[in-house]
Amino acid sequence: MTSDAVGTSSSCVPLTLPVLVENEDNYLIAQWLVAEGEEIEQGELVVSIETAKARQDLEAPATGVLHAQVPAGAEVEAGTAVAMVSPSGRCAVCSAVR
Numbered sequence: 319m320t321s322d323a324v325g326t327s328s329s330c331v332p333l334t335l336p337v338l339v340e341n342e343d344n345y346l347i348a349q350w351l352v353a354e355g356e357e358i359e360q361g362e363l364v365v366s367i368e369t370a371k372a373r374q375d376l377e378a379p380a381t382g383v384l385h386a387q388v389p390a391g392a393e394v395e396a397g398t399a400v401a402m403v404s405p406s407g408r409c410a411v412c413s414a415v416r
């Protein structure tokens with residue numbers, strides 16, 4: 319379920335939580351490695367995910383401003399966009415979610 323229905327210019331790139339462990343669909347957002355609203359580069363590690371087996375860091379899908387969509391400590395289902403990266407600077411839509 320993406321939130322593209324908002325209708326504002328959306329060049330923002332979602333950071334989607336992949337399936338990290340087979341037969342496990344829910345993971346814990348252990349820690350944000352980058353603060354909300356900070357600029358990140360593609361490939362930079364932005365968030366630590368805790369699975370039943372190990373911790374795994376996710377890379378930024380694009381260069382831009384990070385807008386976290388889920389707070390640390392939350393359980394999230396694989397396939398969820400845990401963050402949006404806005405290449406053209408701060409995005410009012412994506413930064414308002416949290």
Ligand SMILES: [Zn+2]
Pocket residue numbers: 328329330402404409410411412413
């Ligand atoms: Zn946006």
